[in-house]
Amino acid sequence: MNIRNFVLSFYDNAADGIHIQRLEKPREAKEFHTHVYFQIYYIKKGSLTHFVEDYSSKLSAGDMFIIPPGVVHRIEDDEGISFYSLSFMPEIIEEMSHTASFAANFLHRIEKETCIRPKITLPPKEVLRIETLVEQIYDEFQNKALAGGEIVKMYTALLISLFARIYYDLSNELPIPQSKDKNHLMLYCIDYIKLNYFKSLSIEDMLRLSALSRSDFCVRFREITGYSFLQYLNICRIKKACEHIKNGEKITSIYSFCGYDDFSTFYRNFVKVTGVSPAQYREANKK
Numbered sequence: 001m002n003i004r005n006f007v008l009s010f011y012d013n014a015a016d017g018i019h020i021q022r023l024e025k026p027r028e029a030k031e032f033h034t035h036v037y038f039q040i041y042y043i044k045k046g047s048l049t050h051f052v053e054d055y056s057s058k059l060s061a062g063d064m065f066i067i068p069p070g071v072v073h074r075i076e077d078d079e080g081i082s083f084y085s086l087s088f089m090p091e092i093i094e095e096m097s098h099t100a101s102f103a104a105n106f107l108h109r110i111e112k113e114t115c116i117r118p119k120i121t122l123p124p125k126e127v128l129r130i131e132t133l134v135e136q137i138y139d140e141f142q143n144k145a146l147a148g149g150e151i152v153k154m155y156t157a158l159l160i161s162l163f164a165r166i167y168y169d170l171s172n173e174l175p176i177p178q179s180k181d182k183n184h185l186m187l188y189c190i191d192y193i194k195l196n197y198f199k200s201l202s203i204e205d206m207l208r209l210s211a212l213s214r215s216d217f218c219v220r221f222r223e224i225t226g227y228s229f230l231q232y233l234n235i236c237r238i239k240k241a242c243e244h245i246k247n248g249e250k251i252t253s254i255y256s257f258c259g260y261d262d263f264s265t266f267y268r269n270f271v272k273v274t275g276v277s278p279a280q281y282r283e284a285n286k287k
Contacts, residue, residue, distance in 0.1 A: 006035040018087070018153065020152075033072070033074060034071060038069065038089075040065070040087075043061055045081070047080075047081060048081050069090060106160065106161075120163070120166060120167060189206050198257060234272070237258040238273040251282065
């Protein structure tokens with residue numbers, strides 16, 4: 001498969017690392033491709049299907065998605081589609097980090113995710129706010145008025161902040177792949193753990209998702225990851241805890257964000273995974 005990698009200069013009117021357009025007929029995006037920039041779609045009316053590697057979802061008015069650089073995806077449009085496509089270079093993150101750290105941290109996070117959700121459905125109360133903001137970005141970009149570029153970046157940072165809040169608030173569910181291949185289903189379970197580490201997950205949840213017997217699941221899981229289900233879950237949780245500690249958050253307040261019901265269990269698993277206590281880890285990673 002010849003996968004094209006788009007650069008922002010593909011758009012003649014791209015400016016200052018940002019581009020936005022309103023489309024009714026997608027062209028190049030119908031084939032699997034990647035790009036060197038982030039891309040956000042907002043569906044104004046109609047519907048389209050978004051394919052991200054092995055997953056797909058149908059988007060309609062009020063739905064969005066975000067794709068970081070290097071992720072293979074494509075879309076199929078239906079009749080009557082109208083949507084906005086906002087693209088911006090990763091360098092914008094550094095600018096945002098000074099005034100919109102929440103948005104910048106979100107972009108850094110999804111750059112590292114192995115499973116990108118093909119669809120985010122906005123809560124009804126947020127649709128008008130998001131749509132208005134997207135249209136303001138589009139109008140400023142098109143008008144090229146005095147200070148327009150600066151305003152576009154400010155509005156873009158606000159849009160990403162709002163989108164990030166919705167992204168975090170929504171349930172981290174992935175569409176179950178339509179496949180009976182056992183290894184494919186196992187990879188789905190692994191991705192599910194990575195996205196849902198903060199929930200009260202059990203091996204019974206994994207058995208329901210994979211439709212495998214306990215013995216079959218356990219053998220396959222260890223073959224793929226090198227760990228048991230519980231070991232892998234704790235590694236995912238502690239990795240996230242390490243990120244919280246590096247960001248300066250209080251050690252005694254982060255355990256609940258990482259899926260633990262009490263501090264003692266969190267502490268015990270932190271030492272088991274990292275070899276040091278949370279306080280020692282914080283001291284060793286002071287900036």
